[in-house]
Amino acid sequence: MTDRAPERVLVAVNGSDSSREAIEYACRVFPDARLVAVHAVDPVDSGLHRMTTKGTAADYQDRYFQQRADAEAFLADYQAIAAERGVDLSVVLRSGSVVEVILAYAEEIDADQLVVGTRGGDRSRSERVRSPCVAERLVRRASIPVAAVV
Template sequence: MYDRILVPTDGSTGSAHIAMQAIDLAEQYDATVHVVYVVDEDVGSLLQSMKITEPELREYGQRAVEKVERMVQAHGVDVAAEVLEGDPATTILDYADEIDADLVVAGTHGRSGIERRLIGSVAERLVRRASCPVMTVRLPETNVTVEDEDHATELAEEELANRGIDATVTGIEQQQHVWVAEATTDDGSLLVYVDPETQRTSVVTEANP
């Protein structure tokens, strides 16, 4: 049913929850996940007020797609990533047509500031204008099954053990409704994302600063 699944990202931690939905579908249908971040061409005044340069925003976008890319790769799913420029909704729609996407999986809102503008405010336009189905994902507010740090830590440790990774969880916190555990190994550090609703976990090698 699905061969190419497009996931716009804003780089927020909540994007992990959205990516997990796309990964589930990609695993079921042996699909490729395409990750895209759009640098808004019309944020000049906003950038100036926040003292952010366009190269910095593009660099942020590159880190954003790489974060999701590593999550997808950790599950053995094919992935492609792009950082584009333009009007966010139009650019995402054009890219969906360019790759002949079978499905777009998008968050209904991002975090505050530029990221919210890039993703949250365009979801409705994607639904109205996309030539393929659009699956909108809200960060979980109900049906939460992982409510505390101890449970989230236990799930993270179980996932590491199941993968045969000798690592120690050194910290955990909830960021935008996704539990993020930090773990260390002899070779470096890892992040373990735990979805508080589905208990789905994803292990990602933490990029060097």
């Protein structure tokens, strides 16, 4: 590990308060780095598990596009937060498995630091017990340092 400051910092976000805190942390700690916020909408998990058996393909598609629109809105909010702090923040919206998208994009931009909030989304307690959260999976799998913002 080197002592040099990261040049490219990827902030994984999901629209939660914790993601906002991760953006604020990255702006404060890495103001001179190239900051990029990335969000992934998983088409397979776009609320499909919450649909009743009466849900239609159109319902599923509407949910997916609504999630993308919501993401565009909170990504723009994050850019405004960074701008208020005098920091330039690029944003990226991709489709796919959340952890896979984040890790692949980190590699694509040759990120040397990952920042992620630890309390996000709307998972129930039983879901959190059954499956590790995105932050935990990123900490375990990333090949670069991860700052998990609590």
